[in-house]
Ligand SMILES: Nc1ncnc2c1ncn2[C@@H]1O[C@H](COP(=O)(O)OP(=O)(O)OP(=O)(O)O)[C@@H](O)[C@H]1O
């Protein structure tokens with residue numbers, strides 16, 4: 409007999425989800441179950457609907473068909489249970505690191521004095537202790553993305569939605585940010601949905617990689633990444649790691665070529 413308490417609880421359930429923009433079928437019958445604390449990456453060619461999927465889960469966009477549930481409850485708008493980190497750092501230039509980090513709490517009408525200690529330890533967690541009073545223009549790209557991450561974590565979301573958060577960073581900073589993100593994730597074990605174009609980033613970070621195909625955007629394969637944690641950066645040079653990257657690249661190569669070489673519309 410199976411004891412139900414041993415079965416993993418699905419934190420996020422996307423079922424039969426479809427979305428069109430006019431005549432364009434963007435997402436078709438997406439099925440995805442994400443377990444609490446899982447790190448999931450989503451890869452796929454440009455225009456396959458990655459951002460749209462994340463926006464629907466974030467409650468910023470409606471689907472046409474299907475369901476999207478968190479803890480069994482339908483998503484009907486943005487909420488404190490989900491934190492967003494976007495590609496562009498959308499920090500407010502007139503606010504300090506500390507005050508940018510607090511924006512989400514302000515929007516949720518939380519009393520800031522209640523959260524001061526948590527914000528302090530969050531800024532420490534993302535490596536920004538000592539920079540609380542800096543303005544965005546005084547920070548490097550990597551530091552700005554750390555503020556973005558701290559801001560998303562400040563509302564203590566259950567799910568972190570990250571849309572190409574490191575794509576504007578140089579290659580070395582990006583690798584450091586990957587290790588930092590894993591370190592932070594190991595500490596808090598949030599459920600993460602991470603969109604990226606870089607296959608090795610997806611494999612390095614994730615428990616599972618969702619590979620999308622385009623026109624319409626649909627799940628081609630969900631690849632389980634069976635690599636031990638914690639993962640040092642050197643794991644990227646192991647044959648096991650490289651075989652995952654090769655496998656995923658083969659899945660999307662044709663679509664990527666098309667998305668780059670053929671007219672989009
Ligand atoms: N608000 C909108 N109105 C009309 N079409 C849209 C809208 N948002 C997205 N699209 C279209 O939906 C498709 C999927 O877009 P989406 O941004 O989700 O792709 P993506 O996989 O995130 O691409 P990229 O990798 O380039 O970021 C694209 O063809 C895009 O033009």
Ligand SMILES: [Mg+2]
Nearest residue numbers: 458459460571
């Ligand atoms: Mg996108």
